[in-house]
Amino acid sequence: MISIRQKLSSTLLLGTAFALSFAAPNYALAQTSEDSATAETDKTGVTETPTIVIEAEQQLESATSPVNGFVATQSGTATKTSTPLAETPRSISVVGATEIEARQAQTIMEALKYSAGVQPDQFGYDTRYDWFKVRGFAQQDVGLYRDGLQLRSSGYASFRQEAYGAERVELLRGPTSVMYGQNSPGGLINVVTKRPHEDMVNEIALEAGSFDHKQGAFDVGGQLVEDGSVLYRLTGLVQDSGTQTNMVDDDRIYIAPSLKWENDDTSLTILTHYQEDTTGSANNWLPAVGTISAAPNGYIPVDVFTGEPAFEGYKRVQTSFGYELSHDFTNDVTFRQNARYAFVDVDYKTVYGSGWADVNAGTLKRSLLRTDQNAHAITIDNQLETQFDTGNVQHTLLTGLDYQHYLYDRYAAYGTGPNLDIYNPSYGGAIGALTTWYDDDITLRQLGLYAQDQIDFDENWTLTLGGRQDWSDEKKQDNNNSGAKSSTNDHAFSGQAGLVYKTDFGLVPYISYSESFTPVASQGSQNFEPETGQQMEVGAKYEPHGFDGLLSVALFDLRRQNVTTEDPDDANLKVQTGEVRSRGFELEGTFEPIEGLVTKAAYSFNDVEITKNNDGNQGKTPTGVPEHTASLWADYTLQSGTMKGLGFNAGARYLGSQYGDSSNSFKVPATTLFDAGIHYEIDGYLLGLNATNLMDERWVSTCSGANACYYGQGRTVLATVKYRW
Template sequence: MSKTLLLSTAFALSFAAPQFARAQSGEDATNQTEATDATETPAIMIEAEAQAETSTSPVEGFVATQSGTATKTSTPIVETPRSISVIGTDEIEARQAETVMDALKYSPGIQADQSGFDTRYDWFKVRGFSQQDVGLYRDGMQLRSSGYASFRQEAYGAERIELLRGPTSVMYGQNAPGGLVNVVTKRPHEDMVNEVALQLGNFDHKQGAFDVGGKAIEDGSVLYRLTGLVQDSGTQTNMVDDDRVYIAPSLKWQSDDTSLTLLSHYQHDETGSANNWLPTVGTIYAGPNGAIPVDVFTGEPGFEGYERIQTSVGYELSHDFTNDVTFRQNARYAFVDVDYKTAYGTGWRDVNAGTLKRSTLRSDQNAHAITIDNQLETRFDTGSVDHTLLTGVDYQHYIYDRYAAYGSAADLNVYNPSYGGAIGALTTWYDDDVTLRQLGLYAQDQIDFDENWTLTLGGRQDWSDEKKYDNTKNGAESSKNDHAFSGQAGLVYKTEFGLVPYLSYSESFNPVASQGSQNFEPETGQQVEFGAKYEPQSFKGMLSAAIYDLRRQNVVTTDPNDSARKVQTGEVRSRGLELEGTIEPVAGLVAKAAYSYNDSEITKDNDGNQGNTPDGVAEHTASLWADYTLQTGALKGFGFNGGVRYLGEQYGNKSNTFQVPATTLFDAGIHYELDGYLFALNATNLTDERWVASCAGSDTTCYYGQGRTVLATVKYRW
């Protein structure tokens, strides 16, 4: 892997050399001066300011003004009647966020540490609901997981990361009601700043990265970009590495009325189970032998391994028939293959002796995903009323090949581990082929009237089906078909001083997997949200507040008349308050603050949990982060930042018999920019707090959160 790291960096520098040489070989002294100035940070910032922000462009600084995630049109965030957060590359870099979930940890409404420190998957809840299987999107198209066939996105490959809270089915079809995370891929643009980077950190972390591109043809009609990363790293868990190779080429052709962008990526991950499954005694509660060490590895070195190969190729086509009629077609093929085996803890065998029971899992799964989204945007007037009408047809086709088996492993002393114990024979858990398809027709009208008002109305009809071939039953076939209509409405009022209150209603639907011979209707979600957004007129910033009432219905629960069967009479309610603010009040200073209050309750249930709080949902979360960079003097370009994150206590199971304690974590960083170079040192969980992120509904499955992580980064830009 180290050789690969060096080769990758050399490859990136080969791109840098000709560009840098051209910058230095101007015909006269003026050109030389301009080339030198272009390497300075102020010149780069001025150049970026000349470009108007779009829903896929870089965010200038830390305050985004445009987003297309909620509406699929490039709409000002302040005029969008939904709660949304946007994290741009400047913020990702300032905090040295290693994952998409790291980037979102200072946003309200999301719990990004649902399985603790995990290098395999992105586990997250939005407004109290689990979203990891259906809530991850790339460039506005879903990457749906099934079983262990799960996609994961590279944060360095993101131009922006957007969190949309609440039901999203009118624009996207099937999804859980909490919301979605949309990763917008880095794509070519004329004035991009190239960079190469090297990074070192604790746990023997080594990483090289590059992001280069620009004009492939002098007139700018063809642009290219190549983003890549190689990571060779250990983790806070003994014997678990976190290695990755990522490369994402893209190409854009544009004329006066048409543009075509080709997007692709390849990702190869090699890691393992870093989060462990640990009992409450020894993590939350004191154990007779003290706390279980954070770095303990509960697996078996000769059996452990997680390898994922992930690829995608697609395009974004846009054509303006007239100034008021635009057709867009976005399409993608994605593939993921996961080969996974692990041993994990299943509770104490003897708490006094410190021995943990263990089981094993073996899984080999892959998924093929084809997605296409056709949109026609028409802008027209009816008298004094302006319309932006979006109509669309989208289609998704997933094919999963899934195999999983389980077994037993010898006990392990977590305080004095000795490996090499016996691994038992495996028993097939499931072995099937699953095909999922969804076809949706949708329409949305954004209606501007009376100068200050915008009314958004939308509706969608979906048809979905699932076919399963069970290889454990000689290829026995089962199928189910669902259909659903979803609606949404939103109203905003734009004041002259930047305050925009809004009211919205939205719906969701999400098919429920069959259980044995039982087929179920889709779960549904309904949300009412009232909020306000404010853009200060004297400085750059965005402040928002939202109050919401969200209900998830058709939840599967036990049939009160037959305990062997299930019925869909369950319901969960989530309601609360979210506050978020990002401001840049003076040059060099940025500050972010967020607070979430979530009151979740199981309102209908036949399993004895009615009136309880769902597990893993914190009632209160809060964060504060600020960064300041000196603008003048001998230390011009030197900056520092710090942040604090609070995660309130949460119940560890649905029966509410125990709680996971609250946690407060501190982050900090320093950075210095000089003549195109950036030097940065960042630390997360600065005090190395030992904390439990959640317990996944059981007193034997608690996960430690991320310990102190220190990263030193050097970047060169031109």
């Protein structure tokens, strides 16, 4: 029997193909009478029809609008105000939809692969989650945001963002608690989703590529009423694909309707989405011997499936409904309210590797996991922005009150699976009994009151001061036989400060200080204080005169404190005397020096060390943190001649060596990967062909122990055809 999902997928794919096939002829017919008057006949009698050119008036960029080209100039992620990127005293990267399209990035993590300070391949090639580290700290549980509101994960109840639905992806490095409340110190990723705007260009697209990948997508919008006060947008995608791992698919349905109404002083934007993912465990857990170094029978194949077909499947359904309201009381006083309800449900079962049973025989031990989890999230952020002067000093004062409420229903069980000959796999082994790992309900709540003042004085100086008080609580009920309940209540104050100097030639040096806090879950009868983070950052940004570009450099010293570690007097207890230090240097630049050419370069040096610890790892480096990463990417499009619209791009990514276990006993070797693409735009059509990991390098992205190493993405080729009008 064909499922409803299969019917919907087939209908959307066929519908997109049908529309794409007939769009050009219908458009040409519609233009016949208009163009016939201007068509010219040459001396041979051949009629030449003028080229159809799609033009859209370039609008001034805002914090939520499309990026004009590749170089962003505005961002609201760091300050929640319309502050130019060059004048923001924090390290930020912005990747717009144009760049995502140019590289045909399939995920938010792929979109950030050419940005400094982030490691998006934390657990290798994975179709389930957005795993990432920023400045050496894992951020995926609390560091993922959609339209400025957090999408917090717990256990396997995890949201994932769709790259095609993103207008811009913004990476803010360093502590962020003053603006956003509880968060780990590394930073956050904020995905600004596509929403209605004037002069929007519509598109439909088809995509095909490696591993039997097929995808249809559309992005349409416009005016609902004649005066343009009500705009709509509808973005959708259906994907039917395999993966580089045998027997694991990667299928998706995504639909995101949005609506905007505005008049002279009020604006209301409604943002919704539905997403359904059907996939599995594409990132196998593999031993270091066999991936980092050769086993007696050679290296483990990249495409091997270590699970059991009868006990494998990952199904996620997520949805959200929210709005962004803005009202100008006067030219200097604006109220904003952003709110959202989000839901995610994950049903997952898998068999995964857990180390060699017999390395000489090539047999792998395996374990079982079964989980069913869901989460409800309500978030609301109220902001009042006031602009006023005190003498010759201008103030932009932002005060805010935000609230978050999460409900998690979590169940997970584990067991032991049959061994597998990993070089000659045969499936169908008996699945053992499962033991409950946890079965609980968790309620998380956070209330925050914050204020930020951006003070402009002496024409060239801007001082930013901010502070926040948070109150949070966590209630947990164990649904096992014990029925145990626990409750943790925390409160914390966070502060930040920044100072920039704006020169007349585009250079803006800055210095900043920022803090973070993260509540720590209780363990048994032990309750803990929140973890804290403090960062000092010194940097500079440069906007060249004469062409679009932005160069950023930053030096930082970041400390994560109150980390739980073993109690030296009782091995069964924990104390909060641990500390991790991250310090380093980052450089990132994006330039469009001449029309048609864009270049992007990034380099990161990150020295991370466990500076205080009672578990024997003091002085060591946490796993999965390369000291050096670098990347270079460029795209050039011909601007004239018979091949006008033809473009090429190429990039290289270097990932330095990193330790593969907590004792630093072995390293994951460094690797260099190459990407390339070609594209051609003519008469409303865009044709593209991109290859990721062009040389098909076999590489290990990270290891989190001797029995847990993860292959990175192999060569992936994607072809796209889009039609725009």
